[in-house]
Amino acid sequence: MRIKDNPSKIKQSDYSDKLKKISKNIRNRRSIYANEFISKELPDQLLEEILVNATWAPNHKMTEPWRFIVFKGKYLKEYGEFMAHYYQDFYSDLSSELQKEKLNYLRNYPLNAACLIGVIMVRNTKIGLPEWEEIAAVSSAVQNMALTCTAHKIGSYWSTKGVAVDYVTQFGLAENEKSLGLFYLGYYPKDLKSSKKKRTPLSKKVIYLE
Numbered sequence: 001m002r003i004k005d006n007p008s009k010i011k012q013s014d015y016s017d018k019l020k021k022i023s024k025n026i027r028n029r030r031s032i033y034a035n036e037f038i039s040k041e042l043p044d045q046l047l048e049e050i051l052v053n054a055t056w057a058p059n060h061k062m063t064e065p066w067r068f069i070v071f072k073g074k075y076l077k078e079y080g081e082f083m084a085h086y087y088q089d090f091y092s093d094l095s096s097e098l099q100k101e102k103l104n105y106l107r108n109y110p111l112n113a114a115c116l117i118g119v120i121m122v123r124n125t126k127i128g129l130p131e132w133e134e135i136a137a138v139s140s141a142v143q144n145m146a147l148t149c150t151a152h153k154i155g156s157y158w159s160t161k162g163v164a165v166d167y168v169t170q171f172g173l174a175e176n177e178k179s180l181g182l183f184y185l186g187y188y189p190k191d192l193k194s195s196k197k198k199r200t201p202l203s204k205k206v207i208y209l210e
């Protein structure tokens, strides 16, 4: 068996010259966190486009194993309070000054987001797919939202911390449903420095068998 570590005919330089829109969009998608967000209204139509694109994700046996809760307005404040309460014990060893500072940071953290989207996996009880397939489909839906955001210069990231998962869980989830956290969306300043996170070269991640 011959193992190659390079695709045969595509030269790296050719490829970068011809970087297509889709590749640019995929590679420009970076997690942008809520502390970078600036307060700006997201038009309803754009939010709808983001959500509709989520539902065009691939999913095994068309179970469409997702639903979403859009948190806006007073819910951003409520989530900030929820986080501060959630982490109160965690910071209890700090001086009261520092504790206050940390909790205030959490309280204010979501306030500039355009909205938060609660991501819920809905297991199909009749078809009984393996859970990982349903998680994979929901993750694809989240990626569709992220790529749509990138195309519209909206920052976004997926938060799966316990606090985010637990916040969404409070909103009446059925037995076959599971919270997968919160997807943050928000505008960011034009001069925001892009993330320095790199990706491992393809040669370390792919082998070609011919």
Ligand SMILES: Cc1cc2nc3c(=O)[nH]c(=O)nc-3n(C[C@H](O)[C@H](O)[C@H](O)COP(=O)(O)O)c2cc1C
Pocket (backbone or CB within 6 Å): 029, 030, 031, 032, 157, 158, 159, 160, 161, 195, 197
């Ligand atoms: C399933 C999943 C869960 C994530 N959860 C968190 C999170 O809870 N907190 C966080 O700061 N980032 C979270 N992220 C974002 C990753 O930290 C981020 O994607 C990674 O650092 C790569 O950076 P990039 O998205 O800018 O390429 C999550 C990403 C994924 C795919």
